[in-house]
Amino acid sequence: MTITSPTPDLTGTRLRTGADYLAALSDGRDVRVDGEQVTDVAGHPAFRGVAETMAAMYDAAGAPGSPLVDPETGRLALFTVPRTRAQHDLRKVALEEWNRMSHGFIGRGPDHVSGLLAGFAGNPGVFDTDEHQLGATVVAFHDYAAAGGLWITNSIVPPQANPNDPTSRVTPVHLVEKTSEGIVVSGAQMLGTGAAVADEIFVTSVRPLAPTEPEKALSFVVPVNAPGLRLICRRPYATSGSRFDYPLSNRLDESDAMVAFDRVLVPWDRVFAAGSVEVVNRQFFGTAAHQIGNLQSIIRLTAKLRFLTGVAAKVARANGRDSDLAIKMQLADLATIQTVSESLTESAHAFATADDQGVIRPAGKYLYAALGMQTEVYPRAVRMLGELVGGGVIQVPSSVLDLDDPESIASMDLLMGSDHLPMVERVKLFKLAWDLVGSEFAGRHVQYERFYSGAAPVVKMYAHRHYPFAEAEALVEEFLGSYDATQR
Ligand SMILES: Cc1cc2nc3c(=O)[nH]c(=O)nc-3n(C[C@H](O)[C@H](O)[C@H](O)COP(=O)(O)OP(=O)(O)OC[C@H]3O[C@@H](n4cnc5c(N)ncnc54)[C@H](O)[C@@H]3O)c2cc1C
Missing domain, CATH: 1.20.140.10 (Butyryl-CoA Dehydrogenase, subunit A, domain 3)
Known part of the structure; x- marks a missing residue:
């Protein structure tokens, strides 16, 4: 099984444009809303407004002298690992500019997980265990995401369920098997904000795991169009009415979706933890990510x-x-x-x-x-x-x-x-x-x-x-x- 993902521009010479972003959304992803399987996410009334807003934000980064760009790398400064004071300042200015454009209403845009990845890449040793040496993967994936300026959202909390209900079929995302190609995962995560219009989803457990839960000890990034991954969206607000009547709903509804996995193959080049409770529990605070x-x-x-x-x-x-x-x-x-x-x-x-x-x-x-x-x-x-x-x-x-x-x-x-x-x-x-x-x-x-x-x-x-x-x-x-x- 092969997973196709948006092809980022890896030359580092060209920033992603709004048109690149919109084109990447036509990738066969499985998005359900209002009883419909959406075929054209960027053109659908539920998502068009926020997709256009995001496209305009990507285009703004391309304007000469944009504070969104790290002059050293030519990439979005949102991904910069802050090792110097200048880099630390650069990230702040970029975050302020990004959120000035969305007025803070897009909570899980490309500016959030980029910071988590920068933190992970700053201390990749946390991801190395005797069983799996995944620190190098973390660094390479951070580089890949930064080069493409990818929008990666997160889904890091299990679905709500009654733990005392013996008939419950609720299963948080978990490991089914490891293959030479990657890990196969099934189950569900509570929500992925922006998932319908993002490129990829970072999946893990932000809640500390017990040593008895290695099957839930996962950390990976998966393209939204991965076969077996389905998004069930909540009611869209962008369709509440015209831009004049609902000016925020209309163009800033980032959407939220329940995320269901049915034997999704995540290739090894996107896996940061595969069964290590210690890595999952350390990734946020043992690195600067959080x-x-x-x-x-x-x-x-x-x-x-x-x-x-x-x-x-x-x-x-x-x-x-x-x-x-x-x-x-x-x-x-x-x-x-x-x-x-x-x-x-x-x-x-x-x-x-x-x-x-x-x-x-x-x-x-x-x-x-x-x-x-x-x-x-x-x-x-x-x-x-x-x-x-x-x-x-x-x-x-x-x-x-x-x-x-x-x-x-x-x-x-x-x-x-x-x-x-x-x-x-x-x-x-x-x-x-x-x-x-x-x-x-x-x-x-x-x-x-x-x-x-x-x-x-x-x-x-x-x-x-x-x-x-x-x-x-x-x-x-x-x-x-x-x-x-x-x-x-
Ligand atoms: C609009 C929206 C968007 C979201 N988007 C995302 C997303 O993109 N990705 C993602 O991973 N998640 C997302 N979430 C889910 C979010 O992470 C969870 O809602 C959050 O972690 C709380 O979990 P919960 O909803 O299960 O509530 P619970 O944790 O069950 O909380 C319910 C009640 O229990 C209380 N409670 C919880 N823990 C304790 C404790 N230790 N001690 C005492 N009382 C406690 C709380 O105070 C609260 O009153 C989103 C949620 C919302 C509302």
Whole structure:
């Protein structure tokens, strides 16, 4: 069985263009949505918007002097292994630019797994065991992905299931057999965001495995079109309505899919772990992958919060209430949330240090504080915007089609027309606000941020692990030592 994958330009002389990306989606992948097997992913209404957005982002990288490109390699800086301060800075600037273009709404674009791969490639020894020497594969695959500028998403969590149900047929992805060509895997993973429009999927278990689970101890990347791999997509939001009515849903719905494997052959040149619990459990933290990969997470969140704050400020102005004290306080609260996220991101970057492999890791204390906050602050920011917009998001016509009807226009002008903000501009703004606070796309984003890096208790454990409690406790010890029971 042969696996075909998008052919990247390996010469390193030409960056991937939007057209290259779109063409690569026509590869026979098995994508199911709304009872249909999609034959033309890039042209399907469920995926066309985000595919076009991504194509434009790839094209932007090709503009002269783009901050997305590492001048040393000519490749996307998202893949650069940060071994020098300059490379570390380059990655940050590229991540900021990438997320400025998507306003942080594409969570698992090419900017996320590229960071994980860079971290893996920075310490390939972690992938070598007595049974399999896969460190060199990790380095070669990182190089291959960087050369092609590939969009690799991830699917690293098993499906939800009741562990006490003896009749359960739920099987996380697992090893069926090893052959001379590669590993054969079956089972399922909970979700792969963006999988329908990505090139490949990184599959592993982010949850630590027990020594008794070697069959689940896998780490590999598989092309989306691998025979036996099927994506069952959730309801698309891009089809909710026109670009005017659902401006975010329409072009930024990255999609989510359940990922099912039926005897999928993963060639050895894409396998990073094949049965070693130790490798799977060490890959994220024994390398810089988790820290490098999650710098993207917080840069992305900061960009999204900035956009949301901008919408809030524009709504306040549209209603002529931007000078009201109460509204200013609401805006200040939103601005504070955004600024805290930005400050933690800046600190994670500024206080980064090189690990024992010479790879620069963002500072865990700040990085994980930001990730830990994410589960709470995004839902809070959306609720605050919802309070600010009031009924304005409902005081809009059913669709852009109403703007073709002169009688409706005349009535709507009485409801919302002004010389300062023409009726159509106001409708446009409030429809955007609805896509942030009330649409299905909006609801999915609240749920996404709650679980972006895992359930809150899991993420907070990362923050706990990286906070120097001993320093804080030493201060208290010193203070406690300064008096005793004899002093009254
Ligand atoms: C929109 C969206 C997109 C996603 N995209 C991807 C993707 O691209 N790739 C991917 O791999 N996954 C993806 N996921 C899945 C995501 O990784 C999981 O939702 C996340 O890991 C949490 O797992 P779970 O959903 O099974 O929830 P659970 O872990 O079962 O959490 C459910 C509840 O149990 C609580 N809980 C969980 N663990 C503990 C604990 N240790 N102690 C106490 N309480 C606990 C939680 O706080 C929560 O209240 C996505 C999820 C969403 C919502």
